[in-house]
Amino acid sequence: MERREKDNPLAIRNTKILLERGADVNEQTTSRDYETALIAASLHGHTSLAETLLEKGADINAQADYCGTALIAASLQGHTSLAEILLKNGADIDAQAGEYGTALIAASYGGHTFLARILLEEGADVKAQAGQYGTALIAASNRGHTTVVEFLLEKGADIHTQAGCYGNALIAASTSGKRVIQPGVSAINRSCA
DSSP states (O other): OOOOOOOOOHHHHHHHHHHHHTTTTOOOSOOOSSSHHHHHHHHHTTTHHHHHHTTTTTTTTTOSSOOSSSSHHHHHHHHHHHHHHHHTTTOOOOBTTTOOOHHHHHHHHHOHHHHHHHHHTTOOOOOOOOOBSSHHHHHHHHTTTTHHHHHHTTTTOOOOBBBTBBBSSSHHHTTTTOOOEEETTTEEEEEOO
């Protein structure tokens, strides 16, 4: 199911004002979640704002530490329409960056089967290895997204791939979102970073 994307007219207006006054559309910040304006807009599903930023010259494939790229950010949150716009404007479908690694891994982590299907139809590599989860199958397995797991397996994901912080899909599924940090000490709901 696609998440409803939302636009804030005031955000678009203010963005245009700031850009007209000399703000750098590609400036990166050290903020963990909002590394560029385009990544921030993509993470929050602000389609019109993302289009405005692209019109003003935003680097569609700019990479950052956490969300990776605008396409990865949109995929993580299930913003299908925005992801399609980014792809049509030249986003690298298999760019490897950030915690989630690729757009397909991010969509799988978020449980967004419809978006994962679109990404694969557009040429995403179902066997790509990147980010802390390693593969789309490992990410979906860890997060308990059964529909995505079954879909990825149908599309050729390798059940035996060794990658990421969980090692493989079976171990990722067996942790149910938990990770043993030290023998005998469980960190409930902690990311495997």
